[in-house]
Amino acid sequence: MINYIKKPQIVLFTTIFFLGCDFKSNKLINYEYTRIEINKNTAVDSTILSFIEPYTKNLDKSIHEVVSYTPTTMHRNDGAMESTIGNLMADAIMEEVSPLFQSKTKNKIDFCLLNYGGIRDQIKKGAVTVKTAYNVMPFENSVVVLKMSGQKVKELFTYLSKYQKAHPIAGARVIISGQKINATIQGKKFDPLKSYYVATSDYLFRGGDQMVFFENPEEVHYTNYKIRSVLIDHFSKKDTLQSTLDQRLVINKIAE
């Protein structure tokens, strides 16, 4: 830290100072700034540390609670344009959120779209814990349900075709062959003149991953249901997690 007294030559005069009255005041002369990094060389306050300890222990007990089991490791790169973990997540949202949405609005969620990049960890073979859900979904994003015009849904399909990533979907089956998009939603052929209820994350709704087709939907329904909570609730209901690759998104390369 620089001692300002040793540097009297560094004086900056500003021309305006507040118009005072006749009271005793204290005038700001100068300041010093220090940014203190908190790192492993920093001393530890033992009182605080022992205060935190029981909270951590209790938390660890809950967070390491086994809620399900998986016979195989699921990760985001185990399929072509889909993955077991992605299908599991999108299916979980359909299963957990759709009944709630229906009881509130009388409408069913038609399909769900998440993003590949939002899958932050794999689910390793064996015990599945609450921590697993935190690892897969460390972000605080919640599910939103958007009523989208058929035109916007078409843009969504075009996006999938353009970026060619294993973005998780559920409730829809999309086969893309060159310019041709063949889609079914809830088992029915996609109708561009119809509107659809689409579940996604609030992150993507706000334009994450360039999913601009989510902008200005016909309706927005915030569920306030965190994706992580959806996963925990879903896992807790299943003895064994099962997810398969079922070709729900296929992008065929067309020979030129």
Added chain:
Amino acid sequence: MKRRHFIKTTSASALFLGAPTFGHAVFSSKPRKHITILHTNDVHSHIDPFESDAGKKANKGGVARRAAVINKIREENPNTLLFDAGDIFQGTPYFNFYGGALELKLMSLMKYDAGTIGNHEFDNGIEGLLAPLHHAKFDLVNSNYDFSNTVMNGHTKPYKIFEKEGVKIGVFGLGVQLEGLVIKSAYKETVYIDPLEIAQDMSKLLKHEKQCDLVICLSHLGYEYTKTNQISDVKIAKNTQDIDLIIGGHTHTFLEKPTEIENAVGKTVLVNQVGCHGLYLGRVDFYLEESQKNTGEPLSI
């Protein structure tokens, strides 16, 4: 231009603020007072240090360490105030499991003097903000949220005045626009009021009516937005005239040192932010000099 150059070459630690026009007796024998301001922002429930595999954040942060640093500084200078600029909540399972109680208990043990409200404080709804609040032995200061028609009514302060060694320090707080950022069902009937107008009123009130020597704004507006017109700390600094320091948050901006911004009447305002997650503690040491009269005006004989 010369002045601008001067600021650039002057280290942040030796800049004279608001010195009188007549450069008399700056180094007088008048008693010098030393006020230390410590601050954090966007700690986001990061209570434990980051683990060794956390990339750039590896092994950094941790409340127990921060507490040790704070205690040491308080021993050195009892005239120390500790503030937080919001987003205390959300980011680790501690929040999900304990609903913010642990964060507020720890901040109370560290003797935080005040905090402001970040958007994530609404993550468990406005009731979820009120529920753990009794654990906070410090005030939440916010001046631009009208909580009248919510459960938070009466649980925040529009401003606080601290007195240390005869120096009066006025603190007010600014919260970010909640619409579009927080679900309406979470913030309910909280009314967001234009922060710039509030900042102008509050700083005037604190500096002139309440005769505070230092005016500090705890802001969760965000440091600066270059692509939009959104109100920011930089804009607040430029368009007000009585703020000395803005302690910011929200944008997780890691500033190495406070940005010096010229305010509406040419005085310097410090705008600072220490990133997020408790990786850093900001420390501003203010030096003041007692004066019987305002020396900014020539003495009339």
